[in-house]
Amino acid sequence: MIVVDMPTPGSEPAQAPVLSRHWDDDESWLLENYLARNGYQGLKAALAMTPDEVIDLVKASGLRGRGGAGFPVGTKWSFIPQNTPKPHYLVVNADESEPGTCKDMPLMLASPHMLVEGVIIAAYAIRAGTAFIYVRGEVASVIRRLRAAVAEAYDAGLLGPDVLGSGVSVDLVVHAGAGAYICGEETALLDSLEGRRGQPRLRPPFPATEGLYASPTVVNNVESIASVPSILRNGVDWFRSMGTERSPGFTLYSLSGHVTNPGQYEAGLGVTLRELLDRAGGIRAGHELKFWTPGGSSTPMFTPAHLDVPLDYEGVGAAGSMLGTKAVQLFDETTCVVRAVLRWTEFYKHESCGKCTPCREGTYWLVQILQRIEEGDATEADLDLLTSTTNTVVGKSFCALGDGAGSPIASSLQHFRDEYLAHLNGRGCPFDPARSTVFGQEAH
Missing domain, CATH: 1.20.1440.230 (NADH-ubiquinone oxidoreductase 51kDa subunit, iron-sulphur binding domain)
Known part of the structure; x- marks a missing residue:
């Protein structure tokens, strides 16, 4: 078993990057290297609180789901009924399939323990004994990396029947899906996880009351869960010092297409595409922007007239589109x-x-x-x-x-x-x- 020192709230600088800060470190995916940069301190802080206190803290942070709709994460956790004999489940949606979306896979490759730590905290908060990470079956390298991280966590006493000697029991399963876009929809994902054809369920009932195996279930996106440990480590004020009042915190923007330097750009919510393009080297040389998507191909497209729209949930919505998964696809004037x-x-x-x-x-x-x-x-x-x-x-x-x-x-x-x-x-x-x-x- 490992010993994790208690964190000092607000001890980390209130600026991005947070999720991607150590992506280029040597062997950043190993447990020993994750522990060296404050890893699992958020879990230690969570275990010193009651589950309801953890939920209230995440609620107060204003963390919103990073998988599309932007629903408050803490509120979603609080929907789980506690007056039922049925087991509770946590499911992480890692079936990243939206065209242009490519943030979750590099996060799991470079920082799998960040996700594992978030899973344990979330499972503790909603009183779930078992959690699943549902990953697209095509990304074998990600599945291998996650399973290796889970094995390390078990060996270190971070998973299993007695997490860090607390008496809390959490088991984690990495499940490989069969590769279907529809399984990104949470109820279709649950059907697939149960071994059935992935198709959306009629709602109600909702997953919070009858989800996986007809039991109370929370389904969250990878980035949503991976953001939780830093909030437990550093506190609500630290998290809210980034982003906007109604869309606080940091997030990953995926820039692809006709941009000089495509890739993942972490910033506080509310950054504009003009600012992101400044960091990404602008549109490819000799060309100009024609149209772009703020959140993947399933979101209404924007034009250069929207370069200064704040890329948060309220700003993009007011401009007539959706922030979605923040998959910013850029197309120049050569595109039909x-x-x-x-x-x-x-x-x-x-x-x-x-x-x-x-x-x-x-x-x-x-x-x-x-x-x-x-x-x-x-x-x-x-x-x-x-x-x-x-x-x-x-x-x-x-x-x-x-x-x-x-x-x-x-x-x-x-x-x-x-x-x-x-x-x-x-x-x-x-x-x-x-x-x-x-x-x-x-x-x-």
Whole structure:
């Protein structure tokens, strides 16, 4: 068993990076190196408190879920009923599948013990004896790294029947999924974890009361859980000194696409894309930004007019999109909007579980219409058909996949309708290299 010294609240500097600070350290994933940089001090602090006190602390911090919707983490934990004989479960959603999202995998590769520590704290708070990390099956290297970290934690007495000699029992299982976007939806993930086909469940009942094995369950994102140890170590005021009043703390922004230096950029919530681009070297040389997504392909797209929108839940929502997973995909002027939207829609069609008619049939027909437009075989009436078909999917589907499929279509029509019309009038994509002009200019 290891001995972990009690932390001093606020002892760490109140600035990002926190999650990614040690990603480039030598063998940062090993337990001995994690312990050398204050690892498991948050757990020691949590075990000195009651479970309800831990929940209240996380509530007071204002930590919001980093997996998409931004629901307060502490509030979600408090929904677990305590007057039931059923066991409680904690499930970490590591089925990172949203196009453009790539923050959880490097976090688990470089700092697996940060996640394991967060899992133990969360399990203690909600009184769960067993926790699961559900990982995409394709990322074998991540699964190996996590399982090795879990084994180290067991050997050190951090997991098992007597966590750090406290009498608290927590077991942790790393589960490899079969690779399905739909399993990022929490109830589909639970079905998959139980060995069934991953499809969303009808709600209510909600996972908090009848989740895994029909028992009270909390499902949280990797980054949400990995953020918990630093809050226990340093306190509420430290965490709230970063970010904004309603969206406090730090987070990871994934910049990809036509940017000079793509990668993970950790910053306080509320940073703008203009500031992130300054750190990332801007759009690739000789080009300019055309459109971008603030939270992955399932969020309505933005244009250069939104460069100064605060990238927090309130700022992005007020501007007409969603922060989502903070997957910032950047596209320059060489990109055909229609073709990009078609590719995204093909993805959602392929990943639809087929359980509900609006999504199963709607995504199929959205692809057909977009293909006709992109190939120059459509008329202006097809734009109206595209809009009406999108409206039959958005808000009518069993889960949020239908809404995500409709977001890039609706927002691209709002911002780039002229480009759709150019496909009709020019009888094909104006960005096709085989064509001689792009909106009347020489193509390159």
